[in-house]
Amino acid sequence: MIDTHCHLNSNSYNKDRDEVIKSAFADGIECIIVPTAEPKDFQKTIKLVQDYENIYCGIGVHPHNAKEVDSKVLEDIRKYASNNKVVAIGEIGLDYHYNHSSKEEQMFAFEEQIKIAQELSLPIIIHNRESDNDMITVLEKYFPNSQSAVFHCYSSDLLMLNKILDMGFFVSFTANITFPKVNMNEVIFNVPMDKLLLETDSPYMTPPPNRGQRNVPQTVKIVAEKISKIKNISIEEVTKMTSANAKKLFGLSLCLVLFTLGSLLFSTNELHAQANTDYDYYDDYDEPDPYVRRLGFGPLFGSNTFVWMYTDGAKSFSHEGLFAYGGLINFRIMESSIIIQGAYTYSKNNTFVNRLADTVKDWLDPSYHHAVELSVIGMTNAKKMVNFYGSTGLTYFMNEVSRNLDGNKFYVDDNKLGLNLGVGIFINISLGNAGTLVVNGEWKMNFRLDATHLDHDPREIPGSSNYNRPTKYTSMSAMPRGGIIWYVPFLK
DSSP states (O other): OSSSOOOTTTTGTTTHHHHHHHHHHHHOOEEEEEESSSGHHHHHHHHHHHHOOTEEEOOOGGGGGGGGGHHHHHHHHHHHHHHHHHEEEEEEETTTTOOSHHHHHHHEEEEHHHHHHHHHOOOOEEEEEHHHHHHHHHHHHTTTTOEEEEETTSSSEEEEEHHHHHHHHHHEEEEGGGGGTTHHHHHHHTGGGGGGGOOOBBBBBBOOTTTTTOOOOHHHHHHHHHHHHHTSSHHHHHHHHHHHHHHHHHTTTOSSOOHHHHHHHHHHHHHHHHHTTTOOOOOSOOOTTOOOSSSSEEEEEEEEEEEEEEESSSSEEEEEEEEEEEEEEEEOOTSSSSSEEEEEEEEEEEEEHHTOOOHHTTTOOOOEEEEEEEEEESSSOOTTTEEEEEEEEEEEEEEEEEEEEEEEEEEEEEEEEEEEEEEEEEEEOGGGGOOEEEEEEEEEEEEEESEEESSTTSSSSSTTTTTTOOOOEEEEEEEEEEEEEEEEETTT
């Protein structure tokens, strides 16, 4: 079997790339084709394919990164594509689902890379998502009589399929066809065997029962098994035809690994056991996360409302509009939608002093409100530009409350543990090689867990009849706040 689309150049394989490759070849994979997605992939991908005899590559810029394509990048594509291990220009195309690059930028990058492919007589590897009409328009312009392209990870309908087949293109499927909520059976059934290819799109598109984990090349067997069932033919016929098609399209020489019938039968039986299980997993197509960075930090600022809730001896009151500022550190757990956040905020309460009579202001100073938060943030979809989230965690209050005793001013440290709850929005802005910039808006509330006991009412004038009245209070704060977070580029 040949995995015609596998991102072995992904950082997901940095720690064990050699082991993954050797395991794939030992498990029955003949050859692997590695496409690039962005210019920074070019050099390391060329080095990768030169280190392994039966790994080849495509050179190109994914539509997500189309905004990076300029004359220099196009010249680099020409230069790297002259290497004898480069068998295609790709992965290139159009993607209107995320629009990380504008449609105009995508169209320019797509057409310019097609021109390079035709100059060098190389096939193209096409990425197409929610862009069928524009895709056909471009292909009819540049490929009136060509058979030198493959639609990778096909997910469109029968109408689009028929247009593709009429133009002589190949069609490739990944393990998305095994997801419970994806039904591509009719489309697959109508793809002629001489136009069919297999792929994994690793490290994405992991099939059940391992959804959410990193994919590997040998799961191409599961794709072959699914297709054999849909077409009601043997898995041997599927692998034989798809491998021949890959060699034809990409001009591959015979690969080194030979297979025995016994190992193939073992793989087939193992696949039957996996494919007959009904798994309920999230079914959306895996996409590279354009914003994936792990460590971010930045300033925050807001308007704090601090509430003193007296439980006896005094009436509760609040102070609004206290300017607050501070900073935060975010650590995102791998490519998940979970962030661990540490934050510090500070606000100064002049309002309490200003509300007192002039004769009393000399007795008291402003109080200071410090809060250190440790929160867990759950985002709706980390791969999207606009992300809503909820958060919860612990807060440690470090309030410094002004006191006066016999004319001597001093502060009482009022340190208590509390809980925090919040909702907010992240607006992700990819900076390319410079990391990710996030504009953050949030409503945050902090609640003290217990009350503080005082032997006097802190708002009364010392010496007054009510000053020595015992009381206790707790407190909370509510804060609309915003910030700018920079996720550093060197930790992904």
